[in-house]
Amino acid sequence: MGLCEKCGKSFPNLTGNTCNKCIKLTGPGLTDFERGEIKKQPQCKGCSMVYILLEGSLCGACDHEEDRLCTAAIRQLEEDPVIELLRRAQQHKDDASSKRLKQPLQQNAALKKASEVRSRQTKQAIQIVNKTSRILVEGSLQYHALSSDVLRKAKVALIAIPMMGTDEAKTLLKNTKKQLRDAYDAIPAQEGCSKPQLDWGKAYITITQPNSKKPLAITNKDYAAGTVENMFSLFTNDGLITPAEVKARRFGITLVAYEIDEDDENASADVSESETSDLDGPGRKKKDDFKVPAVPAKKRKASASMSETRPPYRSSFRPPVDEVPELEYDTYRFTKVTVVIDDGGSPTVKYHDELDSIEIVAGWADAISDTPNGGYLSKGYSKIGFLGKYKGERFAIFQARPNHALNKANTDDLVDELRLLARGQYFLDSFKQRAQAYGKSVPKMRWNYAGAFVGIAETADTAPEGVTAPALGTSLTYNAFLVLPFLDIAGSLNGEVKFSGADQAGHNSDTIGRWMDVYAHHVLDDSLGHILLTDLQGALFPGLTCDELVLYDPQAHTLKQDSGYWDKGSEGINAFKLQHKCKTLCQALGLPKLKGTPAMKSTSGKEQETSGKGRTGGEGGTSKKGFHLA
Structure with missing residues (x-):
């Protein structure tokens, strides 16, 4: 009997030291797949030859040799029959077909169908167990802004946290906070976009309700005790999640943080969770302590202007209105007046040679009311605004109110205002450069200046002979008009916001307001003390990546007292120096402390109240209903 030195198997008729299957397997150039097929x-079992269609354990030659040896086997039985029978029985057992031994038990049709049904039911049961044991939790991030009590959504994508029902609820809350904080910290810095600093230590968890704009704070200590399945069941029983969410086994939670006052030395963005966080559940605290954090002792005050423009409650009712008739327009030919400002900040007024045309809505004077109507937009103390079209786009047109100024005074004041808008944008650009040099990022903001100009119209009194032009007193009261890009304050986030007065420095507590206070300081410093921008105001408009502040209708004080009728010269500048309080941002941007002269502080309270309400300044085109187009 031969023994293969490769596989160690015995073959009675083997002629060499290696069986034929091992010879094939060790051949050159074979892939793993080919070796597997050979195996x-x-x-x-007799000669070790490999046959693809071999049936049984022996080939034909070996089977014939087996029969030939049968006589000799009988003789061996006569010598020792018991031992030989046992040996032959063991040999036949070893030679049995492995393929046959591995075949499943033979079943009739009924048994086979029953086995298939049982197998299918087992698989479905496993799937049901997996499905019912998993709960999908969706996490979002909001924060309390310094400027108001309204929650703002952080620009962080919704995160999905798959949890098992047996997981600890405390683990879910910790994971939610960590993932949302990591996502917020990972928001890339963008030019003109800055994100508020948040106090993560005082953050708390709320349940997100699809049919409500505000999330509901989780104050029940039982919600955070036990497992996620227990939390899900309590939310379901208390009606805090919808039937659709119950069926899908999912719910949403919101992490609510507080914006940090950067000028508050006691505030910190890295407060330890173990000290103040409510996300650890009742495990580390007394059970009754699992509540929404109390309001800080230091009240988060909004600026006075924001409180005025955003009452605590505003009715959403809108009375039915009649069908708005199509507006009619008068077309004027006009000379365009623009302002060009050089690198040194000096503005130059440019009168264009070619004539242009603009459409002014007709009949707006008959539609003046408390709300925009019939082409009328808004009015202030000395300016009035109405609708116009220039090159197919809507613009806001401003003039002095009728009988408030002479024609020349109206022209001079509007050109002064256009010049001041250009200067405002110039200093805003340098402000951003300064912040970048000191490693800071200014919130996205701009002046409503791009595309602005003053037009001097040809009217029936001034048009050349043979040219038909509307007369003064129809669409235009004066022949000069200021054209500014149209802004719909109703579409802003907070309405119109005043950051400073004509004679009062700003003392804002919110992020945007503090940047505006520093901007005013920068203008005075960047102009070497020659120019101070005052009466800063604007509106914050929502954007895809970050919100944008649009500024308009400024005033100024200059050393030469030549910026406009509102200019109080060095007296106004000195008043700002005395009132301004430098903030942390002022120091961070390298701005020097301001020192005024108390002897020059002579502006009376009455003068402060009426400041900025001269010929065409002051409130500009402000409407009580929140529309400002300047």
């Missing part, structure tokens, strides 16, 4: 091929 599957049947092999003769």
Whole structure:
């Protein structure tokens, strides 16, 4: 009997030291797949030859040799029959077909169908267990802004946290906070976009309700005790999640943080969770302590202007209105007046040679009311605004109110205002450069200046002979008009916001307001003390990546007292120096402390109240209903 030195198997008729299957397997150039196929091929138990279609354990030659040896086997039985029978029985057992031994038990049709049904039910049961044991939690981030009590959504994508029902609820809350904080910290810095600093230590968890704009704070200590399945069941029983969410086994939670006052030395963005966080559940605290954090002792005050423009409650009712008739326009030919400002900040007024045309809505004077109507937009103390079209786009047109100024005074004041808008944008650009040099990012803001100009119209009194032009007193009261890009304050986030007065420095507590206070300081410093921008105001408009502040209708004080009728010269500048309080941002941007002269502080309270309400300044085009187009 031969023994293969490769696989160690015995073959009675083996003529060499290696069986034929091992010879094939060790051949050159074979892939793993080809070797696997060779191993599957049947092999003769007698001679070790490999036959693809071999049936049984022996090939034909070995089977014939087995019969030939039968007589000798009988003789061996006569010598020792018991031992030989046992040996032959063991040999036949070893030679049994492995393929046959691995076949499943033979079943009739009924038994086979029953087995298939049982197998299918087992798989479905496993799937149901997996599905019912998993709960999908969606996490979002909001924060309390310094400027108001309204929650703002952080620009962080919704995160999905798959949890098992047996997981600890405290683990879910910790994971939610960590992932949302990491996502917020990972927001890339963008030019003109700055994100508020948040106090993560005082953050708390709320349940997100699809049908409500405000999330509901989780104050029940039982919600955070036990497992996620227990939390899900309590939310379901208390009606805090919708039937659709119950069916889908999912719910949403919101992490609510507080914006940090950067000028508050006691505030910190890295407060330890173990000291103040409510996300650890009742495990580290007394059970009754699992509540929404109390309001800080230091009240988060909004600026006075924001409180005035955003009452605590505003009715959403809108009375039915009649169908708005199509507006009619008068077309004027006009000379365009623009302002060009050089690198040194000096503005130059440019009168264009070619004539242009603009459409002014007709009949707006008959539609003046408390709300925009019939082409009328808004009015202030000395200016009035109405609608116009220039090159197919809507613009806001401003003039002095009728009988409030002479024609020349109206022209001079509007050109002064256009010049001041250009200067405002110039200093805003340098402000951003300064912040970048000191490693800071200014919130996204701009002046409503791009595309602005003053037009001097040809009217029936001034048009050349043979040219038909509307007369003064129809669409235009004066022949000069200021054209500014149209702004719909109703679409802003907070309405119109005043950051400073004509004679009062700003003392704002919110992020945007503090940047505006520093901006005013920068203008005075960047102009070497020659120019101070005052009466800063604007509106914050929502954007895809970050909100944008649009500024308009400024005033100024200059050393030469030549910026406009509102200019109080060095007296106004000195008043600002005395009132301004430098903030942390002022120091961070390298701005020097301001020192005024108390002897020059002579502006009376009455003068402060009426400041900025001269010929065409002051409130500009402000409407009580929140529309400002300047």
